[in-house]
Amino acid sequence: MINRPEPILMKGNEALAEGAIRAGCRFFAGYPITPQNEIPEYMARRMPEVGGVFVQAESEVAAINMVYGAAGAGVRAMTSSSSPGISLKQEGISYLAGAELPAVIANVVRGGPGLGGIQPAQSDYYQATRGGGHGDYRTPVLAPASVQEMYDFAGLAFDIADRYRNPVLILADGALGQMMEPVLLDATPREVLNVPKPWATTGMKDRAQNLINSIYLDPDELEQHNLNIQKKYRRIEQQEVRYEIILGDDADFFLVAYGTTARVCKDVALKARAKGMRVGLIRPITLWPFPSQVFDDLLEGKGNRQLKGSPKPFGFLTVEMSFGQMVDDVRLSVNGRAPVYFYGRTGGIVPSPREVLAEVEKIYAGGAGKPEKAGN
Amino acid sequence: MTLDPASRVRLSLVPFTCLEGGKPMSDATMAAIERVETVEAFNRKGSLDQASASLMEVVFSRPASMTDTPFHYCPGCTHGIAHRLIAEALDELGVRERAIGLASVGCSVFSYRYFKCDFQQAAHGRAPAVATGIKRCLPDSVVFTYQGDGDLASIGMAEIVHAAARGENITVVFINNAIYGMTGGQMAPTTLVNQKTTTSPNGRDPKAYGYPIRMSELLSTVEGASYIARVALINPAEVRKAKKALLKAFQTQLDGKGFSMVEMLSSCPTNWGVSAKEAMDWIKERMIPVYPLGEFKVRDDEGVIS
Ligand SMILES: Cc1ncc(C[n+]2csc(CCOP(=O)(O)OP(=O)(O)O)c2C)c(N)n1
Ligand code: SF4
Ligand SMILES: [Mg+2]
Numbered sequence: 001m002i003n004r005p006e007p008i009l010m011k012g013n014e015a016l017a018e019g020a021i022r023a024g025c026r027f028f029a030g031y032p033i034t035p036q037n038e039i040p041e042y043m044a045r046r047m048p049e050v051g052g053v054f055v056q057a058e059s060e061v062a063a064i065n066m067v068y069g070a071a072g073a074g075v076r077a078m079t080s081s082s083s084p085g086i087s088l089k090q091e092g093i094s095y096l097a098g099a100e101l102p103a104v105i106a107n108v109v110r111g112g113p114g115l116g117g118i119q120p121a122q123s124d125y126y127q128a129t130r131g132g133g134h135g136d137y138r139t140p141v142l143a144p145a146s147v148q149e150m151y152d153f154a155g156l157a158f159d160i161a162d163r164y165r166n167p168v169l170i171l172a173d174g175a176l177g178q179m180m181e182p183v184l185l186d187a188t189p190r191e192v193l194n195v196p197k198p199w200a201t202t203g204m205k206d207r208a209q210n211l212i213n214s215i216y217l218d219p220d221e222l223e224q225h226n227l228n229i230q231k232k233y234r235r236i237e238q239q240e241v242r243y244e245i246i247l248g249d250d251a252d253f254f255l256v257a258y259g260t261t262a263r264v265c266k267d268v269a270l271k272a273r274a275k276g277m278r279v280g281l282i283r284p285i286t287l288w289p290f291p292s293q294v295f296d297d298l299l300e301g302k303g304n305r306q307l308k309g310s311p312k313p314f315g316f317l318t319v320e321m322s323f324g325q326m327v328d329d330v331r332l333s334v335n336g337r338a339p340v341y342f343y344g345r346t347g348g349i350v351p352s353p354r355e356v357l358a359e360v361e362k363i364y365a366g367g368a369g370k371p372e373k374a375g376n
Numbered sequence: 377m378t379l380d381p382a383s384r385v386r387l388s389l390v391p392f393t394c395l396e397g398g399k400p401m402s403d404a405t406m407a408a409i410e411r412v413e414t415v416e417a418f419n420r421k422g423s424l425d426q427a428s429a430s431l432m433e434v435v436f437s438r439p440a441s442m443t444d445t446p447f448h449y450c451p452g453c454t455h456g457i458a459h460r461l462i463a464e465a466l467d468e469l470g471v472r473e474r475a476i477g478l479a480s481v482g483c484s485v486f487s488y489r490y491f492k493c494d495f496q497q498a499a500h501g502r503a504p505a506v507a508t509g510i511k512r513c514l515p516d517s518v519v520f521t522y523q524g525d526g527d528l529a530s531i532g533m534a535e536i537v538h539a540a541a542r543g544e545n546i547t548v549v550f551i552n553n554a555i556y557g558m559t560g561g562q563m564a565p566t567t568l569v570n571q572k573t574t575t576s577p578n579g580r581d582p583k584a585y586g587y588p589i590r591m592s593e594l595l596s597t598v599e600g601a602s603y604i605a606r607v608a609l610i611n612p613a614e615v616r617k618a619k620k621a622l623l624k625a626f627q628t629q630l631d632g633k634g635f636s637m638v639e640m641l642s643s644c645p646t647n648w649g650v651s652a653k654e655a656m657d658w659i660k661e662r663m664i665p666v667y668p669l670g671e672f673k674v675r676d677d678e679g680v681i682s
Contacts, residue, residue, distance in 0.1 A: 026513070027509065027512065027513055029508075029509065053512040053513060055508065055509075055512060055542075057505065057538075058534050058535070058537075058538035059534060061502065061505075061534075061535075062502070062505040062508075062534065062535055062538065063505075065498065065499060065502035065505035065506045065509070065535070066505045066506065066508050066509035066512075067509060068496075068498070068499075068502075068505075068506050068509060069478075069496060069498075069505070069506035069507060069508060069509025069510040069511075069513075070509035070510065070512070070513045071509075072496045072506075072509075072510065073476075073509065073510045073513045073514050073517075074513075075513040077509065077513075091499055092499065092502070095499050099496075099497075201476050201494035201495065201496055201510065202476075202494065202514060202517070203473055203474035203475065203476060203493075203494060203514070203516075203517050204472070204473055204475070204492065204493050204494045205473045205474075206473070209488070209491075209492065209493065209494060209495065210494045210495075211488055211494070211495050211496070211497070212495070212496040212497065213479075213488070213495075213496070213497040214497065215485060215486075215497060
């Protein structure tokens with residue numbers, strides 16, 4: 001029996017920072033931006049206590065490049081920001097991917113485009129799941145939905161990053177960053193995955209030169225390099241898909257949502273069931289790799305560890321704090337085998353259970369119109 | 377018997393160090409080159425008798441911190457001299473094994489090929505930030521960036537100023553050739569007034585294009601900077617001064633005194649449209665008046681700045 005300490009009340013941002021530190025993160029560079037300021041503030045306090053490094057960078061551009069240097073030196077390194085700052089980090093993330101460096105980048109998403117607002121949003125999904133910067137690359141994306149997961153996924157992100165030598169994103173939002181919830185700091189007794197890093201630039205001593213690099217001017221070499229990282233991405237797709245299915249056993253209709261909206265949708269599913277509608281929830285935890293297989297399992301009646309022979313659903317409603325980004329992945333996964341509806345709010349507005357439930361009721365009543373156009 | 381290959385020298389290096397301000401080479405320089413050629417010839421033929429071999433003295437050899445990869449630079453480009461000076465400095469200070477270099481974006485993007493030490497290649501302008509990440513994590517390492525003027529003084533202006541302001545304990549080698557070399561001769565922030573470039577075809581008119589930036593002067597006003605010097609790679613005397621400045625800069629880092637930078641006025645005959653020899657004159661006559669040489673900031677052991 002693990003001796004579990006009492007849960008403590010923490011802000012999502014602080015839980016993420018503490019999770020990173022307990023996962024062996026020893027370098028953090030960041031630049032202030034709401035709603036993630038608690039992460040650098042926490043790191044500024046905690047890093048010196050554990051012998052790590054905190055640097056307040058002059059910009060997000062500098063911060064991600066400091067992370068590049070630290071990661072190249074073999075240290076678990078991370079940065080965090082919110083949407084406008086994450087846009088600035090894209091060049092650096094592309095370099096990390098090209099040079100195959102492990103690092104963690106947390107985006108506590110706020111509404112955009114432009115300066116946008118400081119309230120929660122999910123409008124950076126495309127950017128996060130499609131590489132975000134230039135070049136053919138992918139980054140695993142973890143989407144926490146609670147303060148506990150902000151804590152847990154920090155460590156998970158570092159493990160995935162080290163295992164594949166690839167940057168990993170944590171895609172949270174302003175609500176998850178700011179809310180306080182009880183966290184069991186030792187809920188998952190953390191064994192830091194210790195991946196050897198013989199490639200790190202730590203001073204050459206008497207070995208051959210180590211080089212952290214992403215330039216390949218010879219087209220054949222660059223194509224080969226790209227083929228190699230693509231192979232790695234296929235491995236990630238096979239091994240790192242994570243999701244949660246809630247109330248899935250007997251559901252004939254599914255909500256699809258991640259992060260904060262998944263919490264809302266869980267509530268919606270329960271309320272719908274009270275009204276006799278057998279609604280379930282698919283919550284992608286990795287946004288890339290996207291859990292497409294779940295949709296196959298459902299639609300082909302293949303059964304699934306978490307689905308135990310539920311009926312073939314008659315439709316899906318994707319709910320997002322955007323005008324519809326993840327819904328593209330849902331449509332690609334469903335591939336025309338069932339209608340895919342969408343409901344979204346933006347600008348920092350979290351859809352209320354009431355309005356999502358109304359949407360579900362419309363669909364059950366057959367009055368939601370053409371699936372692609374549903375929602376506002 | 378063969379001589380240690382390390383004692384062989386790439387002859388292509390010699391002409392630049394032997395230009396001696398355009399004057400004919402001195403007898404001593406000629407003799408040095410001849411001796412080197414003899415070593416080469418000896419190794420090729422391997423047939424000279426031992427007695428004459430023992431008479432030969434190696435006066436010029438490749439630094440241990442350098443690989444024998446031939447440079448990719450244009451003839452007459454002084455990037456190669458700057459590389460050699462860095463390698464000599466790493467040798468003399470005995471820090472090669474803990475040195476980590478930062479290649480930047482510019483003609484020197486492949487500089488990592490020429491050094492026998494660990495390297496990271498940094499995004500355009502970001503080398504000082506990358507160096508910060510490395511040095512903070514590995515304080516015992518010796519970290520240096522190698523950056524062009526487009527890289528450091530334009531796109532990387534924020535990174536260099538803030539690395540200096542934080543007093544990052546790193547050494548920056550700044551190659552000022554008044555041009556974007558790699559991309560084919562566009563205007564750099566350091567391009568001289570009236571200098572013709574592909575993007576200032578009628579010459580840099582300050583009304584439309586502004587003025588050149590003096591980085592050494594600018595950075596010497598930053599509290600965190602401890603050693604700032606400007607040198608010119610134009611003749612043996614100035615190259616020797618450049619070496620001294622570089623040694624001081626690295627020593628500043630070894631002493632934990634913080635940020636150090638050596639700005640090297642460097643040639644780009646290709647994009648200036650001049651010969652290798654004319655390029656040396658060009659630096660002397662056109663660049664030095666705008667970019668005066670010397671030490672701009674020296675922090676001594678008591679922390680006193682001069
Ligand atoms: C973000 C970005 N912008 C532009 C470039 C294109 N680029 C490559 S080298 C270079 C100029 C380098 O000039 P400088 O730093 O002066 O070095 P030099 O070639 O003169 O030694 C530029 C603009 C790039 N690689 N990345
Ligand atoms: S283009 Fe200019 S800076 Fe670049 S290698 Fe040639 S001479 Fe040197
Ligand atoms: Mg230049």
